[in-house]
Every structure is written in C-alpha cells, then in structure tokens.
Amino acid sequence: MTPETATSTLPADTTRGLAAANCHEDGSAPQAPAGARVVALAGAPNVGKSTLFNALTGARRTVGNWPGTTVEVGRGAWALPGEQVSLVDLPGAYSLDPMSPDEELTRDLLLAADPAARPGAVVVIASAAHLARSLYLVAQVRETTLPVVVVLTMIDVAARRGIEIDTAALERALGCPVVSVDPRRRRGHEDLDRVVLAALDAGPATPRVDPARVRVQPCGCRGCTADAPCSCCPHDLVEPALDGEHTAYELERADERFAWIERAVTAGVTARADVRQTWTDRIDRWVTAPVIGPLIFLAVMWAVFQVTTVVAAPLQDGLDQLVSGPVSAAVSAGLGAIGLGGGLIEGFLVNGLIAGVGMVLTFVPLMGLMFLLIAVLEDSGYMARAAVVTDRLMGRLGLPGRAFLPLVVGFGCNVPAISATRILPNARHRILTSLLVPFTSCSARLTVFVLLATTFFPERAGTVVFAMYLTSILLVVLIGLLLRSTLWRAVGADPLVIDLPPYQRPTARLSLSVMWLRLKGFLRTAGGIIVATVCVVWLLQMIPGGGGGTFGAVPVEDSLYAAVSRFVAPVLAPAGFGDWQAVSALVVGFIAKEAVISSWAQTYALAEPASERQPGALGQHLLATFESSSGGHAGVAVVAFMVFLLAYTPCVATISAQKREIGVRWTALGLVLGLVVAWVLAVLVFQVGRLIW
Amino acid sequence: MSGPLTAVLKAFGAGVHSVDEVVVRTGLSRDVVDAAIGHLVRAGRLESRELAIGCPDGGCGSCASGQVDGSAGCGASGPSERRSGPVLVTLSLRRPH
Known part of the structure; x- marks a missing residue:
C-alpha cells in the first residue's frame, strides 16, 4: 500500500488525546482504518523524527535539519507485519514539561485525561550523537504506563565522533527496547516493526519509579523494615504539593532523571580513545591558553587594523580626490551657471555638505573592510575564543564576568551597549558597567583615529589605531578597578560560562551580509547626524562672533563657532591642543563623534577658496594646527587629542541611554568622570610625551 | 540528593569559564553536561x-x-x-x- 498523511495544526481537544486529533485529510489520502491502534512518534527537535516518519509512512512531510521543523501533528498509516497502525508525528519536545507550546502539546497528547485515548505505544527518537539530550523525554515517558521503544538515529554521525553504543546494555539500563535505525537508508526498519508490535501487544508498561519517592510501610513479616522491606510490604509514591512552577522539588526530580540518564549513558556508550583530536581542539589549545591566548588575540586585532588601514588607504585617497576635486568643481560650476555661484548657497553646498559629508564618505571602504574582517572572525568562531580570553582577564581583575557582553557591544556602538546592561541582574553591576561602556572605543571614533593616524603617523597608522583600542581596554579595566575599590567594594563576582562553538570556514555570503548590515547602519545613522550637524556648524560659522562683520560675510575665525571654541580652548592648552580649530571638533564630537571629521572639513574648507583646494588638504591643515598649538610637538599632541577623544563623552545619544538606564545622578557622575579622566590623561600624555619625544 | 544538575549548578557557582571546565569539575561526560545545561536553560535556571x-x-x-x-x-x-x-x-x- 501507499500510505498518505494528513496534518492538523492542533487537535481540537487535546484532553481527549490522539484519538481526537481532527486531521484535515486531502480526500483521497487513505489513513489507517478506523479503530487502528495508535503509535506516537516523539523526540527532541532535530533528531530525524520527521525523516523517520516519512520513511515509515512513505509520506512527504517537510523535512529540515533545523530545530522545530515539526510544528504540526502529522498522521499516517504505518504497515506493520499483519497490522496497519496509525502513526502520529508529535511536535518536537525535549521533555514533557510545558516549557514551550510544542512540549505542552506533546504532553497533552501523550498524557490525555482519558487513558483509552492515549497511544498504544510511544516511539521516542534519540540521536546517538547526543544521546543524553534525547533521554530526558525517555525518562519522563518511562514514568508512565505508556510502552516505550527508543529508536537511535544518527549512528553514523556518532561513529565519526568515536561514540559507540552498546544497544543491549542501553536497553537494560533504560528498561525498554532500543533499536538502531537509519531512516535515509531504510536500515533497521524490520527490527523496529517487530519491537513496536511486541510493545503494542504487551500492553501497559511498569512505570519507572524514583526510589526516593517510594515510601515503604513495613508489614512486619519476618522482621522487615523500611530499609529492608519484603516483597509484600505496601509501597506508596510520595507526591508533595507543589508550591510553584519551578520548585526545589522539581529540580530534585529532574536531577534524579539526569542521574538515571547518566547511568544509562555510562552503561551503554563508549567513547573511543583513539579518536583524533579535532582541529578545533588543537587550535583552542593555543588560542585559549592563559598567556599565549591574549597575545594571539592582540596580534589578530593588530592585523585587522593594519590590513584595514593599509588596504583601504588607496581607496580612501581616490574618494577624497573625487569629492574635493571633480564633485566640488562640478557643483561650483553648476551653481555659477545658474547665477548662484560665490554666495551663501554655494558656501553651504560646497564648503558645508560636500566637504563635510564627502569627507566622511571617504571612510566607507575602511569601515566596510573592518566590518568584513570582524565578521569573518565571528563567523569562523574565533571571536568566541577572544571572549574567553578577555573574560578570564576581567575575572582575574575582579570585574563582573557578565559585564563583558555589553562592553563588547560597546566596541560597535555605545548606545545598544548601555541597553545591554539590562542583562545584569545586580543593580550595582548595571551602574558600574554603564559607567564603563563610554570608555569602549565605538566605530564612530575609529574614523577620527584613522584620519589622525594616517596624517601624523603614515607608516604606522594601523599600529596607532590598534594602540587606541588597547588603551580603550586598559581604560575599562583601570576605571572599573577604581570604581570597584571606591564606590562598590562589596560587589561580588558573577560567574560566566562561555560555550565555544567549533571552528568553521567563514562563508562569503554571511560575512558580506553582516558587513553590509553594519555598514548600512553606520551610514544611515552617521548620514543623518552629519547632515544635521553640518547645517548647525555652517550656521554658527556664518554668525559673527562679536568681532564685527555681518551674517554670511564673516571669516570663519571670527565666527560664533570659533568664539565658542576659543572660550573652551585654554582648558585644553596643557594637553597640547588648545587651538580653537582642534577644540571645535571636540565640541561637535560631544554631540556625535561621526561629525568630528565633517566639522573639521567645513572649518578648513571655509579657510581657503575652493579653487585652491587640494586633495588631502585636510591632513595638511591638521598638521599645521597641531604643530602650532603644541609648540612643535604635533605627534605627542595628536596622541593626547586621541586619548581625550577616546575617554570623554561619546555622544548625546549615549548620555540619553545612560539617563534611561541608571538615572540622572549616575549619568552626571559618568559625564564628569569621562571629562576628568580624558583631561588628566591627555595632559599627562602630552606633558610626559614632549619630554621624551 | 546531588545529581548531574546539582553538580553542574555548583560548577557554575564556583566560577568556571567554559563548558570544558564544567566537564572536568563534575566528572560527567560532555554529552551529559551539554544536556544538563540545555535543561537548566530551558527551566530558566541558567x-x-x-x-x-x-x-x-x-x-x-x-x-x-x-x-x-x-x-x-x-x-x-x-x-x-x-x-x-x-x-x-x-x-x-x-x-x-
């Protein structure tokens, strides 16, 4: 015969069990005859349950290798020797505890209130490659009177991993028949047919009982006691009243089941000692080692920044030439042709939007390359190892282990990192971590670091950017220790376990897709912020700053923009960059770091006529500014500037996120802390640096 | 009683940093440890x-x-x-x- 299947999304009344499942038949699809005995097919997701169902019934149900494939109840006729039974494919479930809708449905169908509506036997599929994971369901079904047959699948996968299963020993340990099958090659089906038929004929099974739940009442014959009862002593099962969904009693029951599972696995499974160490194990011996591991991590990150800056540099130069050359000239010529040249409109478009936005656009290849490299590292599984290495370091320094996650997110963007502190159950940990997140170097700061590093240290740009990231990590650790030793001495450690996935070859599709995802997010946000900031900065640069002139006809150095920056500049003079042009970028950077470069580009673009502008001129202007403000120590001053940029307030969006998560008081403390740390470090770097450099 | 779940929870509490360390500390097989962690996660304890x-x-x-x-x-x-x-x-x- 050719069995067909029908499916139902949910039985109308699960309390009536499988017999009540109202399947939507397709008219011509023959089912098992009315009154046929029912066999339920159960098992965890992703163990080959649907594949076996198809093999047994000849059905064409959807088969996939991802968890949760079976989301409906499938039904089909299964031809056993001399009898046709109704095979019901239950939703994937790890247990009969109602932890998910699938498990709830499976439990309701198997343990229907009416015993007559329950299946005649339950076939539980277990993956030989992950046997323990599949046996919890077996343990629970064995506690009922339902006859159970365990079917082992994925024997070949287990064999490749050096796992050998002694079916007979496992059968003894589980107290139910165990059959190995290979549904894809249709092996073991005869054995399964025979065993299931025998289970159906045998009737209700003797439930497995947790010895700890058995209360014996000694009958007194032959002097039997509770510890040494005789066979005729009455036995009662102790079932304490549950006081909640997850009680200590439930853990105790689950623990007993796992002890039973562990005994079964020990009895029936042998792992061959001659299995070759996997590549993952070999590599992990080095990359997660306590001393070598951090060094490898640093080397990998250095390589990422080196490759990023070296490879992206020619592309960046090309875009710079395009924007500051033909694009600016074409717009100027176009505006001149329609009579708008030389005025405010040309100034806004060419010196504002094109200079500002165009300069940031030149960083697209660089950001794209860095996102791609990070995506490749993530996809390969290496970043998980980096997490182990970094977490171990934080643990040794006494910082909360789980704070690692938001801090890692912070290296992308500080705003979601602050939101991610919600994962910390301890309020003090949340506040501490929220105060540390702004010290992680977000990707917006990267563009400024790259511009300054390539301008001032062209030969060692990658190393300089890497050093800034290293400084960021050091700041997080040191500030964390400082806060812990002053404000929160009582904060305890929080254990963190990292589950390492095996290494895999990165896929181009996934890596490119992740890169595009992040690049698009960067461009979308940066684009909006930059255009808005460019407009405000341009407006401020058009307004006279008290030294005479009229709107739109004032030199940029006499504008309100310059006046505000000059007011702040003396504070930063000890750090070697007390020039209004350098400080103006920091003022704008308080709003958003994405706008730092665009504001510089605007400022310097206004200072020279468009006709005389040269590609790469921004770097030359910056060189001159820092040379003049530092008294000839431009290199040291720019390092001090980068340290300041790294440590002070990331952006107003971060402040807003902090206020939402930890309140005004702590946000204010964080703001002051950032500014003080940034100033002290920048001054220290410059004052010490100029003595030795 | 102190079964595999309790042993795994104790290992977490002791500050282990990887599942391999849980395996070493508890003496259980990797398969049982993985299953125990999976169960504790589903139960909301991890x-x-x-x-x-x-x-x-x-x-x-x-x-x-x-x-x-x-x-x-x-x-x-x-x-x-x-x-x-x-x-x-x-x-x-x-x-x-």
Whole structure:
C-alpha cells in the first residue's frame, strides 16, 4: 500500500488525546482504518523524527535539519507485519514539561485525561550523537504506563565522533527496547516493526519509579523494615504539593532523571580513545591558553587594523580626490551657471555638505573592510575564543564576568551597549558597567583615529589605531578597578560560562551580509547626524562672533563657532591642543563623534577658496594646527587629542541611554568622570610625551 | 540528593569559564553536561545569551536585525532562539513568578 498523511495544526481537544486529533485529510489520502491502534512518534527537535516518519509512512512531510521543523501533528498509516497502525508525528519536545507550546502539546497528547485515548505505544527518537539530550523525554515517558521503544538515529554521525553504543546494555539500563535505525537508508526498519508490535501487544508498561519517592510501610513479616522491606510490604509514591512552577522539588526530580540518564549513558556508550583530536581542539589549545591566548588575540586585532588601514588607504585617497576635486568643481560650476555661484548657497553646498559629508564618505571602504574582517572572525568562531580570553582577564581583575557582553557591544556602538546592561541582574553591576561602556572605543571614533593616524603617523597608522583600542581596554579595566575599590567594594563576582562553538570556514555570503548590515547602519545613522550637524556648524560659522562683520560675510575665525571654541580652548592648552580649530571638533564630537571629521572639513574648507583646494588638504591643515598649538610637538599632541577623544563623552545619544538606564545622578557622575579622566590623561600624555619625544 | 544538575549548578557557582571546565569539575561526560545545561536553560535556571559585537551606530533601531520596537533582534540584549554566533551561558538566579 501507499500510505498518505494528513496534518492538523492542533487537535481540537487535546484532553481527549490522539484519538481526537481532527486531521484535515486531502480526500483521497487513505489513513489507517478506523479503530487502528495508535503509535506516537516523539523526540527532541532535530533528531530525524520527521525523516523517520516519512520513511515509515512513505509520506512527504517537510523535512529540515533545523530545530522545530515539526510544528504540526502529522498522521499516517504505518504497515506493520499483519497490522496497519496509525502513526502520529508529535511536535518536537525535549521533555514533557510545558516549557514551550510544542512540549505542552506533546504532553497533552501523550498524557490525555482519558487513558483509552492515549497511544498504544510511544516511539521516542534519540540521536546517538547526543544521546543524553534525547533521554530526558525517555525518562519522563518511562514514568508512565505508556510502552516505550527508543529508536537511535544518527549512528553514523556518532561513529565519526568515536561514540559507540552498546544497544543491549542501553536497553537494560533504560528498561525498554532500543533499536538502531537509519531512516535515509531504510536500515533497521524490520527490527523496529517487530519491537513496536511486541510493545503494542504487551500492553501497559511498569512505570519507572524514583526510589526516593517510594515510601515503604513495613508489614512486619519476618522482621522487615523500611530499609529492608519484603516483597509484600505496601509501597506508596510520595507526591508533595507543589508550591510553584519551578520548585526545589522539581529540580530534585529532574536531577534524579539526569542521574538515571547518566547511568544509562555510562552503561551503554563508549567513547573511543583513539579518536583524533579535532582541529578545533588543537587550535583552542593555543588560542585559549592563559598567556599565549591574549597575545594571539592582540596580534589578530593588530592585523585587522593594519590590513584595514593599509588596504583601504588607496581607496580612501581616490574618494577624497573625487569629492574635493571633480564633485566640488562640478557643483561650483553648476551653481555659477545658474547665477548662484560665490554666495551663501554655494558656501553651504560646497564648503558645508560636500566637504563635510564627502569627507566622511571617504571612510566607507575602511569601515566596510573592518566590518568584513570582524565578521569573518565571528563567523569562523574565533571571536568566541577572544571572549574567553578577555573574560578570564576581567575575572582575574575582579570585574563582573557578565559585564563583558555589553562592553563588547560597546566596541560597535555605545548606545545598544548601555541597553545591554539590562542583562545584569545586580543593580550595582548595571551602574558600574554603564559607567564603563563610554570608555569602549565605538566605530564612530575609529574614523577620527584613522584620519589622525594616517596624517601624523603614515607608516604606522594601523599600529596607532590598534594602540587606541588597547588603551580603550586598559581604560575599562583601570576605571572599573577604581570604581570597584571606591564606590562598590562589596560587589561580588558573577560567574560566566562561555560555550565555544567549533571552528568553521567563514562563508562569503554571511560575512558580506553582516558587513553590509553594519555598514548600512553606520551610514544611515552617521548620514543623518552629519547632515544635521553640518547645517548647525555652517550656521554658527556664518554668525559673527562679536568681532564685527555681518551674517554670511564673516571669516570663519571670527565666527560664533570659533568664539565658542576659543572660550573652551585654554582648558585644553596643557594637553597640547588648545587651538580653537582642534577644540571645535571636540565640541561637535560631544554631540556625535561621526561629525568630528565633517566639522573639521567645513572649518578648513571655509579657510581657503575652493579653487585652491587640494586633495588631502585636510591632513595638511591638521598638521599645521597641531604643530602650532603644541609648540612643535604635533605627534605627542595628536596622541593626547586621541586619548581625550577616546575617554570623554561619546555622544548625546549615549548620555540619553545612560539617563534611561541608571538615572540622572549616575549619568552626571559618568559625564564628569569621562571629562576628568580624558583631561588628566591627555595632559599627562602630552606633558610626559614632549619630554621624551 | 546531588545529581548531574546539582553538580553542574555548583560548577557554575564556583566560577568556571567554559563548558570544558564544567566537564572536568563534575566528572560527567560532555554529552551529559551539554544536556544538563540545555535543561537548566530551558527551566530558566541558567540563561543563554548570544555574543554580539560590531553593532551599528545608533543602536538596535538602526540595525537591520533590530525589532520594529527598536529592541535587539540578534540576542545582544536578550535571549535569542537563533544560535548564529558564540553563545554565552550565564548563571542567573531564578526570579519568583
């Protein structure tokens, strides 16, 4: 015969069990005859349950290798020797505890209130490659009177991993028949047919009982006691009243089941000692080692920044030439042709939007390359190892282990990192971590670091950017220790376990897709912020700053923009960059770091006529500014500037996120802390640096 | 009673840093430890969270993986069913319902 299947999304009344499942038949699809005995097919997701169902019934149900494939109840006729039974494919479930809708449905169908509506036997599929994971369901079904047959699948996968299963020993340990099958090659089906038929004929099974739940009442014959009862002593099962969904009693029951599972696995499974160490194990011996591991991590990150800056540099130069050359000239010529040249409109478009936005656009290849490299590292599984290495370091320094996650997110963007502190159950940990997140170097700061590093240290740009990231990590650790030793001495450690996935070859599709995802997010946000900031900065640069002139006809150095920056500049003079042009970028950077470069580009673009502008001129202007403000120590001053940029307030969006998560008081403390740390470090770097450099 | 689940929870409490360390500390097989952790995560006694880095500027609202309400869709700020990246398994105290 050719069995067909029908499916139902949910039985109308699960309390009536499988017999009540109202399947939507397709008219011509023959089912098992009315009154046929029912066999339920159960098992965890992703163990080959649907594949076996198809093999047994000849059905064409959807088969996939991802968890949760079976989301409906499938039904089909299964031809056993001399009898046709109704095979019901239950939703994937790890247990009969109602932890998910699938498990709830499976439990309701198997343990229907009416015993007559329950299946005649339950076939539980277990993956030989992950046997323990599949046996919890077996343990629970064995506690009922339902006859159970365990079917082992994925024997070949287990064999490749050096796992050998002694079916007979496992059968003894589980107290139910165990059959190995290979549904894809249709092996073991005869054995399964025979065993299931025998289970159906045998009737209700003797439930497995947790010895700890058995209360014996000694009958007194032959002097039997509770510890040494005789066979005729009455036995009662102790079932304490549950006081909640997850009680200590439930853990105790689950623990007993796992002890039973562990005994079964020990009895029936042998792992061959001659299995070759996997590549993952070999590599992990080095990359997660306590001393070598951090060094490898640093080397990998250095390589990422080196490759990023070296490879992206020619592309960046090309875009710079395009924007500051033909694009600016074409717009100027176009505006001149329609009579708008030389005025405010040309100034806004060419010196504002094109200079500002165009300069940031030149960083697209660089950001794209860095996102791609990070995506490749993530996809390969290496970043998980980096997490182990970094977490171990934080643990040794006494910082909360789980704070690692938001801090890692912070290296992308500080705003979601602050939101991610919600994962910390301890309020003090949340506040501490929220105060540390702004010290992680977000990707917006990267563009400024790259511009300054390539301008001032062209030969060692990658190393300089890497050093800034290293400084960021050091700041997080040191500030964390400082806060812990002053404000929160009582904060305890929080254990963190990292589950390492095996290494895999990165896929181009996934890596490119992740890169595009992040690049698009960067461009979308940066684009909006930059255009808005460019407009405000341009407006401020058009307004006279008290030294005479009229709107739109004032030199940029006499504008309100310059006046505000000059007011702040003396504070930063000890750090070697007390020039209004350098400080103006920091003022704008308080709003958003994405706008730092665009504001510089605007400022310097206004200072020279468009006709005389040269590609790469921004770097030359910056060189001159820092040379003049530092008294000839431009290199040291720019390092001090980068340290300041790294440590002070990331952006107003971060402040807003902090206020939402930890309140005004702590946000204010964080703001002051950032500014003080940034100033002290920048001054220290410059004052010490100029003595030795 | 002190079975595999209790042993795994104790290992977490002792500050282990990897599942391999849990295996060594408990003396259980890797398969049983994996199953025990999976059960404790489903039961809500342990929390499994994906590691996410390189978030776009502007946060989850500007990320293509983000949810409509602006929250994370990748597990960066909450448990995720999709296990696409390395997984951090963190010990968390169960809160009463």
